[in-house]
Amino acid sequence: MESQNDAGNGESLLDHGVALLEHEIAMVGPLLMTVAEGELKTGAAGDGQREADSAPEAGVSEAWPPLDRLMSEVPGDSPLHAMQTLEEVAEYVANTVLIPLDAERINPVFGVGNPRADLLVIGEAPGAEEDKKGEPFVGRAGKLLDKILKAIGFDRGDVYIANILKSRPPNNRNPSPVEITAHFPVLLKQISLLQPKLILCVGRTAGTSLLGVESSLSALRGAFHDFHGIPTLVTYHPAALLRNPNWKPATWEDVKMLRARYDELTA
Secondary structure (H helix, E strand, C coil), X not given: CHHHHHCCCCHHHHHHHHHHXXXXXXXXXXXXXXXXXXXXXXXXXXXXXXXXXHCCCCXXXXXXXXXXXXXXXXXXXXHHHHCCCHHHHHHXXXXXXXXXXXXXXXXXXXXXXXXXXXXXXXXCCCCHHHHHHCCCCCCHXXXXXXXXXXXXXXXXXXXXXXXCCCCCCHHHCCCXXXXXXXXXXXXXXHHHHHCCCEEEEECHHHHHHHHCCCCCHHHXXXXXXXXXXXXXXXXXXXXXXXXXXXXXXXXXXXXXXHHHXXXXXXX
């Protein structure tokens, strides 16, 4: 979650990590557009994922799956089924208490960005700054996410950004399974309306929650997974990069893969 950047080994280490990643982005980012198509790595998802993982290579030979396939995971009596726009869903989130956190938040953090974006970025949950502003990824980790996206040719307004959880958990704790289950239908509805061609999950919780697996982040990253026909990549959360700069080379490899697949799907 975005506010986790306050933890770790102290401000000096965080600043050092940001500086290192920014330097690498500045030096390597311009080379991205020349990455050869043959350098793109793909891989099958691990055991235990949803049945959709047995589909053909994600996003290449399949058309967008029927919306009822995606929404089949939403309870049949949910009002989300009747909603036709993101604005309707955002209003529902703002005025509905699905879990106790919804009654305690300052603002719901629904999502932001281009509703016609081909790339959807999914994080874990709002932090303190996000709770105050009602927008995902606006703290230090959010600024780093913006720089990472910029390095592969995306402005913040080019993509859509959302979280698994729409309300901030207290004390920066991880969302509980009950909280994830309650808010997950909202994310499914967002995806069904956005119809992205590609998904980037940042952080283990985002990746395992979306894909329905129990796995380490190191096992999930470095390969595309299938989410109802949408190629999905999992990488480190920007807050984790602030705490652990040693993970930045792996993240850079992941986002280069992401850009290469994006260019393939949108050519």
